[in-house]
Amino acid sequence: MTTKTVGEALVDGLKARGVSCVFGIPGVHTVELYRGLAASAIRHVTPRHEQGAGFMADGYARVSGQPGVAFVITGPGLTNTLTPMAQARADSVPVLVVSGVNASTTLGKGLGHLHELPDQHALAKTVALTSEHVARPEELEPALDRAFTPFAIARPGPTHIQIPLDVTGTASLNGISRPAEVQAAPDPVKIAEAAKRLSAAGKVVILTGGGAKTAGQHLQALAEQLDAPVVQTVNARGLMHGHPLTVPASPSLQAVRKLIEDADCVLALGTELGPTDYDMYATGSMAAMPGLIRVDICVGQLARREAELAIQGNADVAIAALLDAMPGTAKQSEGSTRAEHTRTAALEEIGPDYRQQVEVLNAMRAAVPNALMVGDSTQPIYAGNLYYDHDRAGGWFNAATGYGALGYGIPAAIGAAIADPSAHVVCIAGDGGAQFSLPEVMVAVDESLPVTFVIWNNRGYGEIASSMKAVDVTVVGCDPTPPDFAATAQSFGIPYSRARMTPQAVAAALQECAARGTPSILEIDVTGPAPG
CATH class of the missing domain: 3.40.50.1220 (TPP-binding domain)
Known part of the structure; x- marks a missing residue:
């Protein structure tokens, strides 16, 4: 009988706990995790950045109701994932990040090893509900139990497990997972x-x-x-x-x-x-x-x-x-x-500009009923957060509250689409926020996901510029030049559309995009001339 490694046992433990999808970028410090993953039935999705992996896991968890899982490498892989972990903590989203860490004998010694941090475990603890260090094979199952417990019986959030390089490839012990804890009934x-x-x-x-x-x-x-x-x-x-x-x-x-x-x-x-x-x-x-x-x-x-x-x-x-x-x-x-x-x-109170954007959101909802609308921090999302009635419970979420991380919308929308293949997903991102995570659109291409990426293009950080003007601060740094989104879509090999910022025009364009059932980019040009 072949003895499994700790990495393989980890994958078995995830599968036993209902995990069916992992988001990750393989690296030299996670090779042994992938030995187990390739032989399992767990789907692997490759983002373009570890931050994307974390946000995809977040979007997946919100829609599926199951923990989103990310595999990341030691050092920069973990630090790149801290922002998504912080967003997940603010919004009580169950996300598990599994990372490598340098060999046990080197930890904390500052020897200059690849991807070395002074104390990776301590860093993860500042954000995660629980961070587990698996120093020996027999510690794996208890670590998994502790990582999954908050998802079942407490307010969920991000958890973390790290396994040193010298442990993942060693022979595992046959651990027996303790029964899942049961949530107590209200008094x-x-x-x-x-x-x-x-x-x-x-x-x-x-x-x-x-x-x-x-x-x-x-x-x-x-x-x-x-x-x-x-x-x-x-x-x-x-x-x-x-x-x-x-x-x-x-x-x-x-x-x-x-x-x-x-x-x-x-x-x-x-x-x-x-x-x-x-x-x-x-x-x-x-x-x-x-x-x-x-x-x-x-x-x-x-x-x-x-x-x-x-x-x-x-x-x-x-x-x-x-x-x-x-x-x-x-x-x-x-x-x-x-x-x-x-x-x-309340609708009167939000003012005419936001009311106009809510009208567009209402038209989008009517054009694609029961869609998942996933947003970044951008003006229509701010407007909708103030006033908008979506037609699907859990179908409207974004990163504009709580931790407020830019770059969330595109990868989270991809995670949402993987969680519910039957749904059409509408990602609403500003041109500024989209540039944080634009390469992740290629994941939707790789996975053939029906996501329409709606880019609200006001050629800069319009909401921040308005805030600066409101308190008489000279506007600085709010005008990053956006890419040519038509050319970007072409380079991605996906359809591109452009529409006026009117309810009728946006609804018609969105309906056309959704009907394709493929990834596409729909640009709403807020400041430029109307398309001819």
Whole structure:
């Protein structure tokens, strides 16, 4: 019987835990990982940069619901992946980064070895929820268990495993993985108390975050039972699309803040109540939340903002338990009227420029229903984060909140397309942000993915330039010259289209791109002459 190496055992361990795709760039320090990968049924996708690998893993995880996995080399491979790990941590996305590290006898000695860092393990720990160093073969299985545990029972985020060069190729030991830990059910006493308070309240408002994005059916039933408007943060968009009780608008807007403050009981579900959602304009304060009841999977998160009642648990499970504890008769509290008034006021509040961009987003949604819209930090994404009602739960996500990493959109859209081959994916990136990760488009070509890369071309960092002007700072550094995107598409061997920035023109062009079922670039030229 052939003895497997630690690298091969690692791949077996990933496969046993449900991993079916790995994003990575092979290098001399990960050769032994690929010995196991080639013989497995795990799909390998090759990005053009390790940052792309991390963002692809992020997009894959958000759509599939399974951890996204990246293989990277020692040193620069790991440091290039720290930015995606930080974005995943900010947005609670389950991503596992597996890296090599220099031989055990050299670590921390500064001997000048290839890809050497003073302390790679310590560096990864600053971002990862857990970083595991596998010093001996028998440590592999426990390390995998610890890396996967946060994905199952806690607030997810990035984890990391590193294996020294002198360990990956050695003979493995037959490890037995411990059974997966089971998430504890919400405290029934607290659920009963929450149900009592919500039933007694006259005007309930529900706040939803990314932790509730899989709870759509139960959430709608609870909202209708309580006649409560449902405010969605960016990562919750798509919940209750078009419903009379939905409020697909940022809780940073004054109109939404008023809705929240006028309530007599606020129920916050799977939302960290962070400033990039609740204080986007950096006023230093968030809306007062009367009678706040919080449900969150993370104990630490619950401790960061005081609530009258805090319940630890999965949002979907907790909502189902609340419904079971509620009386049978639905409330009548003019919830639909309150929601409609807030939607109208919020849309007015964002101003004419952003309203125009929201109109374009609405037209894009109508042109390609049920698409995954993945964004970078660019003006239509900022507009949509303030106000936009997507038609697919979990189908609107971007890097403009939380960590706010530029270059996210293109690789994350590729990861999303791999996670759901049946969906059309629309990537929305500015010309500036697109230049962070433009080569990754070739991955979509290699993998034959139906992604339309929509480039919002205002010939620079338009949002930053506006911010500088708003505080009387002379605009400097905001005008990087964009490439010729038509020529770029031609060099990639993919179709190219260009459209005016009007709802009708963008929708027609997007529909044509989507119908091809292939990668394509659609340029929206915001500043130039309309195409003839």
